[in-house]
Amino acid sequence: MESAIRYSRLARYAPLGQLLPLWQRSHCVVIGLGGLGSGLAMQLARFGVARLTLIDRDTVGFENLGHQSLFTTAHAEAALPKVQAAAQVLAAVNPAVGLDPQCADLSRHNIEQLCAGATLLFDGLDSYYTRYIVNDHALRSATPWLSAGVVRGELSVRAVLPAVTGCLRCLLPEPPPPGSVPTCSAEGVFGPLLSVANAIQLEQAGRILGGTLTRSEDALYSLCLPDWNIRRLPLSGPLADCPACSGRYEFLDGSRDAEASAACSEGRFELELGTALDIDALAARLSAEPGWELRPNRWCLVAQHAAERYTIFPAGKLVLSGGDSARLHAFVAEWLGS
Numbered sequence: 032m033e034s035a036i037r038y039s040r041l042a043r044y045a046p047l048g049q050l051l052p053l054w055q056r057s058h059c060v061v062i063g064l065g066g067l068g069s070g071l072a073m074q075l076a077r078f079g080v081a082r083l084t085l086i087d088r089d090t091v092g093f094e095n096l097g098h099q100s101l102f103t104t105a106h107a108e109a110a111l112p113k114v115q116a117a118a119q120v121l122a123a124v125n126p127a128v129g130l131d132p133q134c135a136d137l138s139r140h141n142i143e144q145l146c147a148g149a150t151l152l153f154d155g156l157d158s159y160y161t162r163y164i165v166n167d168h169a170l171r172s173a174t175p176w177l178s179a180g181v182v183r184g185e186l187s188v189r190a191v192l193p194a195v196t197g198c199l200r201c202l203l204p205e206p207p208p209p210g211s212v213p214t215c216s217a218e219g220v221f222g223p224l225l226s227v228a229n230a231i232q233l234e235q236a237g238r239i240l241g242g243t244l245t246r247s248e249d250a251l252y253s254l255c256l257p258d259w260n261i262r263r264l265p266l267s268g269p270l271a272d273c274p275a276c277s278g279r280y281e282f283l284d285g286s287r288d289a290e291a292s293a294a295c296s297e298g299r300f301e302l303e304l305g306t307a308l309d310i311d312a313l314a315a316r317l318s319a320e321p322g323w324e325l326r327p328n329r330w331c332l333v334a335q336h337a338a339e340r341y342t343i344f345p346a347g348k349l350v351l352s353g354g355d356s357a358r359l360h361a362f363v364a365e366w367l368g369s
């Protein structure tokens with residue numbers, strides 16, 4: 032009864048109502064919980080999807096609060112991993128959804144395991160390189176994915192249905208060089224536009240679930256403010272010379288690894304120490320030194336010193352933003368004795 036009422040307004044809109052049973056049997060994976068991923072996860076929870084996997088490597092920062100609708104000031108103050116903050120909010124929104132928060136850096140090594148069993152993949156990524164990994168995985172595993180990008184006042188959305196539509200590499204054979212494309216962190220975003228991109232992603236996903244997305248509907252949707260015309264660029268399905276559509280998954284097989292570290296670092300450096308860390312003891316020692324601002328929580332310790340932000344996980348992983356790899360190694364040598 033409660034369930035019928037909960038979904039009644041969605042169900043009465045016939046094009047969505049017919050698909051709700053399919054949505055509610057689906058396993059959706061949202062990759063990246065930024066502005067796009069936040070909105071997607073919220074809508075998917077309200078649709079009542081059976082299972083919702085959330086993948087993101089970051090903690091909530093104050094810079095996220097202007098445009099990432101899942102997160103609150105308390106999440107930023109506590110520097111919670113985004114996936115844990117999101118899971119708290121989404122469990123309160125709809126307890127029927129099976130939530131699967133994964134605080135992880137998506138790579139070619141873990142994508143198969145993290146996305147196993149997905150009905151649909153949704154991309155809320157800001158890294159072009161990682162999108163190529165998702166693209167290859169989607170094609171290899173024959174999983175549909177809904178790719179989108181929003182920056183400044185511009186959006187683009189493409190539904191990739193393997194063997195029916197073309198893919199990211201059909202449109203853009205190679206990832207743009209790092210630093211050559213605008214990013215939200217550098218150029219900002221008109222936050223409300225994220226919801227428009229989400230609406231297109233979810234509408235296209237519904238067509239895929241319902242089996243009505245055909246090759247003749249393969250298209251790239253885009254919009255650029257202040258002109259509010261949504262442009263629909265017709266595309267023509269998989270290209271014969273596309274490596275990914277021809278079964279060569281270069282972003283999964285290791286042949287592109289040389290580019291991966293440069294493309295994925297984006298001013299962020301990671302170390303896996305391979306040993307467990309006592310983050311409470313580390314917090315106690317850092318708090319005795321001047322200049323450290325500490326935000327400990329159940330899942331990690333965020334330690335800020337001037338522009339350098341260290342995120343330390345008990346499993347032995349460290350991430351530094353705002354520094355370089357030499358500073359990260361110096362931190363390990365000074366504070367973790369190795």
Ligand SMILES: [Zn+2]
Nearest residue numbers: 198201273276
């Ligand atoms: Zn292709």
